[in-house]
Amino acid sequence: MPTVEAVLGDITRQQVDAVVNAANSSLLGGGGVDGAIHAAAGPALLAECRALRSGPLPDGLPVGQAVATGAGDLPARFVVHTVGPNRHAGQTDPELLASCFRRSLEVAAEAGATSVAVPAVGAGAYGWDPDEVARVAVAATRETLAAGRAPGVTLVRFVLSSPAVHAAFERELASS
Template structure:
């Protein structure tokens, strides 16, 4: 698997799967979630509403992932995952790692060869960027997946630098 870092807007990625750092409602929100819903158009929201009405009446659990259409995005699908809120009093790193593993599992089920990830849980959920990058890179590299290309699409220079350090510290695959 090839891992790439890109500083930019995840909604502009031409790739099979864009991962959405969603909230459990699946109905849109702020940050990456809001941007994906806005740019992807109403088809994503319609499919998310159907998922809520059928399988996820109480919302998508933290650490899980589910796929939908990508609507008007240049990707084929959106995989929505709910990251954990950071807590200095409780280790929730396994839930964050699960977001990446579950997203890759769904991507494999869809037959995707490329996946673009944001830095899950680092926005309003306040996960420290360096720790989030370490968990993301380590989890993706250890995942049993058929996905050939992983992109971490990072909005800020700060996030890009943290993921660059995490990749360097992880060494060669």
């Protein structure tokens, strides 16, 4: 079984094959993790995202889905963008949140990644409780890996920038 772990840190500095971006549907950058990843990756990432918008995703990336791009100046090879459900906008279905984690791992595996850094999608500006995000994320990740839907992925590292969110993930990993 692949390793699933949680660390306190900066997702933009992770030495992994793929970094998951908690994106907005426009894919053109934003705040939080999305803004940090775009800033660290540089203009190449934005150019690839604009190409997606002018090509296969003219209406943006739907909630719960994922798409991969290059990683620009990040130490990773890929960025996997996923759009979490926004609780403030009435998107309260945990299945949409779980889909973010499942699809991110599947897309990372399709791109050839073996190691993936994942943030707490939804736990920031989108208003999800960190304990619920941890529960959903860990369950969806373990289910995806156990079912073989992310072949080749040997490491999933939840990278959390807040001690409280990190603690929520540590608790969930220890109890499940």
